[in-house]
Amino acid sequence: MENYGRVFGGNDKSDFSIYSHVYTESVSAVQYSFYQEEIKLAEKIGVDIARYPKETFYSRSNILGPEYMGDGASAPFDEQFPMAFGTGPFSIQDRYVTEDIPVGCHIYHELGQKFGVKTPVIDSIITLGSAMVGIDFDQTGVTLKELGIGHLDRAELLDYLENGNYKEEA
Incomplete structure (x- = not known):
């Protein structure tokens, strides 16, 4: 407009x-x-x-x-x-929606949940993108668990990111 x-x-x-x-x-x-x-x-x-x-x-x-x-x-x-x-x-089926939202936005959403950071704009994009393409990105989005980092606390995540030291899930 x-x-x-x-x-x-x-x-x-x-x-x-x-x-x-x-x-x-x-x-x-x-x-x-x-x-x-x-x-x-x-x-x-x-x-x-x-x-x-x-x-x-x-x-x-x-x-x-x-x-x-x-x-x-x-x-x-x-x-x-x-x-x-x-x-x-x-097309609305472009990677800007079908990849960026379920991967990038969903990972940010999960990081926000894990570390107590509100992500209302990011969450809104997930909701609107899901409605536009008819896919529930809350259900199909990439998770921290799928990335193998869902079990890491802040210190463990930083050690992994900065030094490559990965703690296996117990």
Whole structure:
């Protein structure tokens, strides 16, 4: 809705790009909130993640600009991001939903439960993604147990991540 009349969406579906035609201020606000939940998880566990200032999220290129094109790379919302043309996704069954949610989001959700960090935005994405594709990602998502780390406490997980010392499940 926010992009209507602001950027040309094109008539050829193969030109579609999530970066060129979907990213808006509201989408950026959700992504930034998601990122804040990631930071809380990392801090609670005792690891760090790449840090980005809030304003980095508020462009058509989002954090991918500085990640892939260097600091300061940004595509304003009022401009197209032609580099991304034709990159899709072209179906709701795209990996952004069918992989990123049951793997990435679900693992964050489980880490939040395990370490007492609320993840309401991440949980909402799981719920909405499940409704969109008709798959219950709460039931089918990758678990910490499947990764072999569900039994590890914080210290054991950090020892495994930092030093490769893995404690077998008793």
